[in-house]
């Protein structure tokens with residue numbers, strides 16, 4: 163199939179947080195392959211062709227520039243690019259269903275199915291189809307049923323190659339991954355397709371870190387990895403609630419348990435709650451599958467990870483209101499950070515959305531600041547009627563505020579001039595550190611009443 167000077171033509175359908183960075187890295191590492199990314203969203207494709215990329219990810223622009231217009235191309239011509247491709251990665255979005263059967267839990271596969279049908283309609287040669295988006299287990303099976311319905315004898319081999327990159331560190335994660343997982347059917351053609359995908363990653367990933375498995379194990383492993391990671395956060399967050407009412411400090415507890423090599427130190431930062439497009443969605447997918455197979459106890463077990471997260475978000479905002487003398491009406495509250503984590507502009511499932519909505523419902527005036535996420539914040543809150551202000555300037559956000567809540571762990575919030583901020587605020591001044599990143603003793607000495615996650619408050623009254 164391949165023409166021109168390239169060994170292979172790789173296509174990626176969906177130019178979002180997963181497809182964009184992953185394909186840019188593949189193109190940069192494999193100059194012998196032609197890599198094209200297509201999307202139905204014209205504005206997104208245009209932005210990928212400029213230096214103002216549609217997503218913020220540290221180091222991404224450098225990687226894109228290394229390959230763009232050499233062997234990395236962006237296009238909205240989906241059909242022609244499908245025709246030309248040998249390997250098609252699919253990374254279209256798979257949000258949680260907001261309607262019908264499985265509403266609020268199952269993945270909405272309409273974008274995936276449309277893509278599969280489109281591949282089937284326009285293809286003129288055999289292709290390897292790679293699932294890159296997070297999908298419920300056995301999606302490959304459903305896709306195969308669609309793709310096998312072709313009348314012209316073409317062969318489509320479906321591979322699962324789940325993405326483990328985390329936003330904010332995507333480039334590092336892909337440059338030096340813990341593992342790459344490639345699942346396929348264990349038939350002759352399945353193993354051949356699996357090898358073709360292994361060959362791509364083997365250009366820069368040591369072979370022992372490329373794990374292969376059957377198709378269903380690969381699909382399930384993605385959900386389970388995210389469920390385990392989220393479970394750690396919910397576990398430490400549950401303990402943070404206990405610490406706040408006792409003499410314990412959750413950071414000390416996390417350190418003490420994290421040094422046990424069986425537990426390990428990562429993902430034990432108590433916080434206002436986990437966000438992001440994956441954790442909740444993937445757990446709910448897992449819950450849905452368990453229910454489907456009648457494993458209700460297993461479903462309840464994993465569901466509790468999500469309910470603990472909701473409890474943590476709610477606890478944070480309820481506590482803010484309670485300690486501010488049970489009312490925030492007409493009070494200016496500055497939210498430092500709106501992204502779901504630092505080093506990204508992504509706000510999907512960000513705890514900041516929940517906190518803002520609750521404060522607005524209590525008639526507070528909310529001033530939101532974030533170095534990268536204000537555009538997304540505006541979209542998230544566009545239907546909320548209330549007094550909301552957006553500013554990139556943290557000092558302006560804090561000016562005249564009764565309280566500051568740290569909702570994203572941006573480094574720059576650690577080194578602000580908190581004396582100046584304190585002077586500009588109403589008194590008593592409150593600070594709620596939802597990410598435990600600030601020097602709490604110092605803030606207390608400045609005069610703030612300091613509330614953190616997982617430690618007793620430091621207050622002047």
Ligand code: UDX
Nearest residue numbers: 325326327328329429430431433436437438440502503
């Ligand atoms: C996650 C997985 O880490 C990644 O492997 C997968 O491919 C996609 O989902 P991502 O959602 O981008 O990545 O970010 P992650 O670093 O996992 O953080 C998720 C949320 O958990 C963030 O809101 C973060 O602030 C929060 N978190 C993380 C904590 O509250 N405490 C921690 O200790 C770690």
Ligand code: ADP
Nearest residue numbers: 176177178179180181201202203253254255273
């Ligand atoms: P993720 O975080 O999983 O990458 P995003 O929402 O950032 O999710 O990206 C998914 C991309 O897939 C979006 O840019 C969207 O426009 C694109 N997309 C959705 N359906 C199709 C389709 N049928 N064909 C091409 N692109 C699609």
